[in-house]
Amino acid sequence: MDVLKKGFSIAKEGVVAAAEKTKAGVEEAAAKTKEGVMYVGTKTKEGVVSSVNTVAQKTTEQANLVGESAVAGANQVSEKAEEGLESVVASTGLVNPAEVSKTEGAAEQPTDAGQ
Template sequence: MDALKKGFSMAKEGVVAAAEKTKAGVEEAAAKTKEGVMYVGTKTKEGVVTSVNTVAQKTTEQANVVGESAVAGANQVSEKAVESLETVVASTGLVKPVELSKQEGAVEQPTDAGQ
């Protein structure tokens, strides 16, 4: 009977030792899993931030291109309008063509009627 008790005692110790090792193994696996998940989360966050910054930069660049095109277009329209007005004024005889050529490039300042 002592041999049986001793055998069961050894078996019990073996089961306890195995359970402790299993517990340690599970804890280690959980820690590694947590590390892996945190790493993936960090890398995903970095990727999203980089993507958002890239999109914002490209949007800004495109907005600048559109703005520059709009300004260039407005300048062309205003130049053509001034040229057309000069032609109309000259053709109606209100101003002599010689006077227009002298004033080209010069900006006339409006006069104050009170002075």
């Protein structure tokens, strides 16, 4: 009977030792898993922030290009309207064509072909 008790006691110690090692292994695995998840989360957050900043920068660049194009287009329309108005004023005789060219410097003289 003593032999059986001694055998069971040794087996019990073995099971306890195995349980301790398993517990330590699980705790270590959990810590490593947590560390890995935190790392991935941090990298994902950095990636999202970087992507948002890149998109914001590209959007700003595109908005600037559109704004510059709109201003250039508006300036062109304004210049053409001014040229057309000067031609109409000069051709109707409301203003002397010589005065228009003196004051503006860039106005074209209308032809007298229609008069």
